[in-house]
Amino acid sequence: MNRVIPALAALSLAATTQAETVAPLPPLERVADNALEGDKNAWDFVEGITTEVGQRQAGTEAEARGRAWAVAWLKAKGFKNVADEPFMMPTWIPGEPGRAEIVSPFPQSLAVAPLGDSASTGPEGITAEVVMFKSVAELQAAPEGSLKGKIAFVSNAMTRTQDGSQYGFAGPTRWVASGIAASKGAAATVIKSVGTDLHRNPHTGGTDFPEGVTPTPAGALSNPDAANLERMFQRAGGKPITMKLVLTPQNLGQTQSGNVVGEIVGFNRSLPPVLLACHLDSWWMGTGAVDDGAGCAIIAAAALNAGKAGQPLRTIRVLFAGAEETGLWGSAAYSKAHLSEPIAVGLESDFGADRIWRFDSNFRETNPALHKKIAAAVARFGVSAGSDVAGGGADLNIVRDQKGALVDLQQDGTRYFDLHHTPDDTLDKIDPVQLRQNVAVWTQVVGILANEGMSIQTGTPIPSAPAIAGQ
Known part of the structure; x- marks a missing residue:
């Protein structure tokens, strides 16, 4: 009698039983983990805008082409309520x-x-x-x-x-x-x-x-x-x-810039949204890949991924701010236009595309449970929990003006200032593996925040309001 066959069958049965006892990853974790290996949206965005538009000096025709490109990209990817919100600004060219x-x-x-x-x-x-x-x-x-x-x-x-x-x-x-x-x-x-x-x-x-x-x-x-x-x-x-x-150089006087916005619509529109920011303009010398095409690519990909895990409770809004480099004009204009609209929490990506290594918030003391939850969730990506108070990026004026919740996902900046504001700010400087790590971490964090039913800043119940679903 061949005893190998029964032995193999026993091993197979044990393996099957063990696999059945391991709980599958929740949808958000699964999507975030998949992004680590397979996300293509971030590369698609930054490769596309640097190739088809290139440098995007604030207030110029090139920046306007960048906004038009971004609007088309967001719509093609299924974002809702996509808009280019214009504002005027003093414009300097080199x-x-x-x-x-x-x-x-x-x-x-x-x-x-x-x-x-x-x-x-x-x-x-x-x-x-x-x-x-x-x-x-x-x-x-x-x-x-x-x-x-x-x-x-x-x-x-x-x-x-x-x-x-x-x-x-x-x-x-x-x-x-x-x-x-x-x-x-x-x-x-x-x-x-x-x-x-x-x-x-x-x-x-x-x-x-x-x-x-x-x-x-x-x-x-x-x-x-x-x-x-x-x-x-x-x-x-x-x-x-x-x-x-x-x-x-020349000062051209007032010209038009704009902020590009789009949303992954949440189930409960009455809850304040999660705001993800970057800036779309760049200086004229490079193609704005690292500063800040990569940032816009990361936040857009993360918003899409969070939506893949199921319609979030809160709306996720992306803000591609205009004219950041020459004076934070877009950030100021967005705050002025929307200050009366509460934001649940703000995050910005504007420090290149190298790996995220630390997580900070400004609610570590006021909402320790949520801070610890996020810290535990991103540890598997090699991200440590920081103790600094998050200050938010340059394009999050509205959140600071509202004295709201902020999260900083700190990227490795060791080589960032080799490239910053130079002709070397080009696509070839972006490491696709590190870019995907950014997307995975952002996906995890944004997904947690967008499905938080309590006040993000304090962890207290939000006054009851009817759920308003919509697109």
Whole structure:
């Protein structure tokens, strides 16, 4: 008698019995896990908008094409109540590519890009002596009027961090240095780029001039060129360093931008929705893949996935904000238009496409049960529970204005500032595996929030209201 066959049959029966005793994953968990391996919507979005539209400078025809593209994409994917909500904004464009040259004592060209809201040198440019400052604090200490007719150069290096915290340290070099220099009489300002790469790619971004200070030309030098200029000062032996700077940006006055919105409609329309935000505009140099095409791709894919798990209790609304880069105009316009409409909780994706490693909320103390539930649910994706108070992204003004609930899904920013606001912000820098991890985590979190019947911020019962179903 062959004893192998009965033995195999016994093993098969045991395996079947064991499989039957393992509970299947709930729909949300199953959809989130599937997204980790198979999500295609996020890549479809970011590949499509960077290929068919490309760079989307705020307030321009290119940004308008981006909104039209996004509206069509959302409708094709089944989002409801899709709209482009227009608003007016002051519009700045970069003009011709910037040029910087050291005239003496070491003649050579430098890579430079204009900073947002700065003024033009005119096509003939400015030629002037350069004065170097190692930090914004050193520039602030310069005597009033001491920079009259000169070009201020502020050199302040940035280093890589996972959480991007060095941006707060180095950012003022771009945000305020040109305004300070102008107030002290400078004809123009150049800065070391606020970034961490060593490519000859200047990092652009907005700058600011205080009230009463006339804007002056301002540009960012690539990090290698800024380092070269520092060495020139070391070798010049006290001789003046002269630079010719040509920057030709323009202010176009008021033009139209807009916020694109769409919804996965919840069963109970009387409950405040979950708001997922990103921004659709980008600076002109790259194609806006990392900043912030990926963010819009992630939130849209997560909303779709949460809907796949079954119609959510709450509506999930996506907000593709316009004109974030040049002054958070879309965020402010959305809050102004919708402030009277309560939001349950806000989340934003605007830090690239690398993996999420930490979860934070601003209701850890007021609704610990929900905070712990989310933390436990995302642990399987390698996401830790943080203790910081979530502040929300730049496009969540409405939630902050309402003093509402916020969630931050912290992405790994180690390489983000290599790409941020540069020509290198292109599709090839996105890792599809890490992009899918973002979608999986967002799917899980959004699904939990969209099916929460209690107040998200406090965990208390919501005053009874009739369920209003609708599309």
